Amino acid sequence: MRFDIITIFPKSLRGYLNSSILGRAQKDKKIEINLHNLRDFAEDKHKKTDDKPYGGGPGMVLKIEPVVKTILKIKPASPAGRSNLGNSKIILFSPAGKQFTQKMARDWAKKYDNLILICGRYEGVDARVKKVLF
Numbered sequence: 001m002r003f004d005i006i007t008i009f010p011k012s013l014r015g016y017l018n019s020s021i022l023g024r025a026q027k028d029k030k031i032e033i034n035l036h037n038l039r040d041f042a043e044d045k046h047k048k049t050d051d052k053p054y055g056g057g058p059g060m061v062l063k064i065e066p067v068v069k070t071i072l073k074i075k076p077a078s079p080a081g082r083s084n085l086g087n088s089k090i091i092l093f094s095p096a097g098k099q100f101t102q103k104m105a106r107d108w109a110k111k112y113d114n115l116i117l118i119c120g121r122y123e124g125v126d127a128r129v130k131k132v133l134f
Contacts, residue, residue, distance in 0.1 A: 001030075001031050001032070001109060001110075001113065001114070001115070002031070002032045002033075002034070002113060002114040002115070003031060003032065003033045003034070003114075003115050004034045004036060004074045004114065004115070004117065005017075005033065005034070005035050005036065005117045005119065006036045006038055006067065006071075006074075006116070006117065006118045006119060007035065007036070007037070007038060007069050007119040008038045008039055008049055008062075008071070009118075009119075010035035010036070010037045013035060014035060014101065016039070017033050017035070024038075024088070034074075036055065036070050036074065038062070038066050038067065038070055039065040039068075041067075041068070041069040041070045041073070042063075042065075042066045043065060043066075048063075049062055049063055049066050049098070050062055050063060051063045051126075053123070053126065053127070054126055054127065054128060056124065056129075057123075058125075059123030060123060061123050061124050061125055061126050061127075062120060062124070062125045062126060062129075063126055064126040064128045064129050064132065065119060067125065067126070067129050067133075068132060068133070071090065071116065071133060073114055075088055075116065076115045086109065087112050087113045087114070088112060088113065088114040088115070088116060089108060089111075089112045089114070089115050090116045090118065090128065090133050090134065091115060091116065091117050091118065092118045092120065092125060092129065092133075092134075093117065093119055093120050094120055094124060094125070095124075096124075
């Protein structure tokens with residue numbers, strides 16, 4: 001199983017993911033974990049990944065452009081429009097989402113080869129991300 005994690009803090013996660021059970025699972029080639037720095041896909045010179053919500057509202061949200069560019073790097077479309085990663089699921093972490101359960105973990109492990117995890121930040125993620133990716 002392959003996990004692609006999109007975050008603005010990949011260094012913070014690296015130590016945790018390379019230790020204990022997750023570290024052993026990677027060493028034994030049972031799982032593959034790839035960290036993707038969202039800032040690598042930001043367009044401005046300051047590598048800014050956040051902005052005011054599209055349409056207004058309080059706080060800051062992750063911008064749509066770097067999120068979509070990162071997904072396209074992880075899961076590029078073939079000329080036929082199909083991904084080269086096999087069966088993938090994109091998961092957008094949100095306090096408003098469903099609670100992750102052991103049953104979900106078992107079901108997804110059977111159903112998907114690749115999980116792409118988008119780690120939200122600030123007030124969340126630009127609402128257009130859901131419209132484009134889901």
